[in-house]
Amino acid sequence: MTPPDTSPDEDAVPDGAEVRADAVLTRLGLTTPRRRDVALAGATAVVSVAVVLVGLADPALAVVLGGGPLTVSAVLMLLVLQSGVLVVRRTRPVLCLAVTIALQVVQAVVLPTAGLRGPAPVVAAYTCGTRLPARRALTLTGAAALVEAVAFVAPTGATGVGAVLTQLASSVITYLAASVVGGWIATRRHVAELARWRAAEALEAQRARADAAVGAERTRVARELHDIAAHHLAAMVVQASVAERLVDRDPDAARRTITEIRTQGRATLHDLRLVVGALRERGGGVPEEGAPMPGLATLERLVADAGPLVGLEVVGAPRELSPVADVSVYRVAQEALSNARDHAPGARVTVRVRHGETATVLEVGNGPGDAPAVEDAPGRGLGLIGMRERAELIGADLEVGPSPDGGWRVRLELPRDAA
Known part of the structure; x- marks a missing residue:
């Protein structure tokens, strides 16, 4: 048998949380992976833009962000584009990670002093962890972390080892952690799916055993049917022989014998109908010759x-x-x-x-x-x-x-x- 189908959201948190989240998304009309990814992309874009706008509302953070209105608009546009790439995260996870990191590099060039990291690249790294083999996912996310660290450090002209290592550590920890979490959740989902598959297989085996037991019982009933029929028919043959001899010599006795044969025949038919009615499915079996009738x-x-x-x-x-x-x-x-x-x-x-x-x-x-x-x-x-x-x-x-x-x-x- 083949394993049961997985739910539409293959990257969801396993067990009870997955069931509840899936139910909520289904009620919202997000019943397919593509619809859910589009919704995720939209939500990520809204969160990214909201964070930047809130930061600009604070004068201290606005100074850190720097840049004029055109620069900020460009950064917001890049964050929205990054989020939009998430619509292909399941079908093309490597491409999704590469594009989001490339847009991250462009953002670092446009606004070098801010060092903004949108949530889209982190989600892409998580998706690589859930969809790709562990070694490949870690290699790709490690390379993405290195590219981002270089993009953030190079435009600022930082030469201190500490600053470079700090940025590199931040990128590596962020992306590798996202990939590891994705791989862990994928493993949990695989184990849960395997458990469901084994449970279904055990249930199917139990049903097969039950069917085999019923078949064996009906085979035994069929053997006993043979014994019952043989018992009745043997008596009827003997009685018929007696009646044949008495027809000329004692017609009344012959008539009584024939009546007994008729009664015996009706009883035989009744018993046969009972047993055959129970054998609703085709059975088999060879009668055991000479075995005494149990009772x-x-x-x-x-x-x-x-x-x-x-x-x-x-x-x-x-x-x-x-x-x-x-x-x-x-x-x-x-x-x-x-x-x-x-x-x-x-x-x-x-x-x-x-x-x-x-x-x-x-x-x-x-x-x-x-x-x-x-x-x-x-x-x-x-x-x-x-x-x-x-x-x-x-x-x-x-x-x-x-x-x-x-x-x-x-x-x-x-x-x-x-x-």
Whole structure:
């Protein structure tokens, strides 16, 4: 699978701040990277011009800035041009940094005494950090810092080592810091995107496991369908042979036998419709020849094979269930015992079967285990899917959940009319 798409603003601060900022920008109609860069360029131009105008309003700062009205107008024009270049910062980050630094050099020549640094070159350096490999970004921003330092120092005629180093350190720290911050944010975004991708991949794998578990359960149901059909049809063949012999000698007995065959056929069709209705998707599987039909009659052997910590209680007189219901109740008990073995090792397990006037109830309960649960047991962890498929097949009510003593309980109630 491919990683999920990133949000439009790829340079935003990651995690919760990114989500909130993205929501605000979207509400403002800035839904594409180009629109957001145009808005950023406009905001940067307004801030740059405002800072210069505020500085000119202060007489002390006006003296530092120096220059006449034409000079100041030219500087303002250069700051606006620098900001405008930011509209291509994502698509052409190197060109954006180069143009903003070139305009910075022109500004240093026009107004050498001010040493103004607009925010646009810093934003361009940050963008290089987010869009380019770390080594290339640091190389380009380092070169930009050196060019700016030379542009600021040369027109002033400064010859002192201290002044040169101070200006160089200021430029290097500013641009390299912006590039490093951009690279850090890009790395954070990449890690977050990778985490989202892995989470989506894990979810897809879980769904595939669930589908495989359902398919395996339906394959087993299909095998049992074969056994049920074979059981019914074998009885019908025997009865038909008897009826054929009795047609001439005892017509009444033959008629009764044919009636039994018809009743048996209807029961077979009913059971087949139940099972085929549950197999809503294509299944497969080869029947196991000679295997005994599992059911409540073989539940005692299942409990005995589960070990000495498992006990069986049967209340009430057993009543006849349809083959599908009999197998389904047995499979639910089997799955519940397997889950107790894997998730509560060492715990005592009680299997109760209560035959009542209105329903047959199966309960499998276990206490808390005295050993760590089996992690990633083969074929385990999706047993509830098979239980629910079985319960839905025979019209039973299934309840699963924790018990008050810290263990787990599975309860299947099969109404008498459903059986």
